Amino acid sequence: YQDRQGRYLLLQGTLAGRRLVLGTYYGPNVQDVAFSRQFRKLLLSLAHLPIILGGDFNAVADPELDRSDIGRRRWGAGGRTIAYYADVLGLLDLWRALHPGERDYTHLSRAHDTWSRLDYILISESLFPSVRDAQIAPVAISDHAWVEFRFQVGRRTGAAALWRFPRDLYEDQAYSAYIQTQ
Numbered sequence: 001y002q003d004r005q006g007r008y009l010l011l012q013g014t015l016a017g018r019r020l021v022l023g024t025y026y027g028p029n030v031q032d033v034a035f036s037r038q039f040r041k042l043l044l045s046l047a048h049l050p051i052i053l054g055g056d057f058n059a060v061a062d063p064e065l066d067r068s069d070i071g072r073r074r075w076g077a078g079g080r081t082i083a084y085y086a087d088v089l090g091l092l093d094l095w096r097a098l099h100p101g102e103r104d105y106t107h108l109s110r111a112h113d114t115w116s117r118l119d120y121i122l123i124s125e126s127l128f129p130s131v132r133d134a135q136i137a138p139v140a141i142s143d144h145a146w147v148e149f150r151f152q153v154g155r156r157t158g159a160a161a162l163w164r165f166p167r168d169l170y171e172d173q174a175y176s177a178y179i180q181t182q
Helices: 031-045 075-090 094-098 125-130 169-170 173-179
Strands: 007-017 020-026 051-056 091-093 108-109 114-116 117-126 133-138 147-151
Touching: 031 075, 075 091, 075 108, 075 117, 091 094, 091 125, 094 117, 094 133, 094 147, 117 125, 117 147, 125 133
Parallel strands: 020 051
Antiparallel strands: 007 020, 051 117, 091 117, 108 114, 133 147
């Protein structure tokens, strides 16, 4: 799955006998409601499989921990999107899960002389036991640092992922009306 602007690429495949979705994502640096809605629906349609999604989300998940400039610490739409993925799809911010309370950044804004953590690897909770570590590399060539992780392949982890009723359907009035008539 991909979009025409190259903002995401999602692959369904098998790794060590386990079906999963592996993807890369580039979040718009301006609010794009239609794109966000389309991508969210796509992820929901794939939520029955474990997901590993990494990329530049152009957002901070936690304004208090993920920005160096205290004056710019506010909760934006992109941060709420990351929270949505965690809540509805059971995706963990991998680096934060392994480094709670720690400050490290992936993006340097030279114009504002600030650091932010905009780059993430989000991973299904069911895959987390197979993760060995996650690190943020130094900023070297571009204005972003990459996030890397080590994953133990071939080890089955925990029980099968729990199915969750998609929250979007709870909030969809047309769907609710349909269910009530059935």
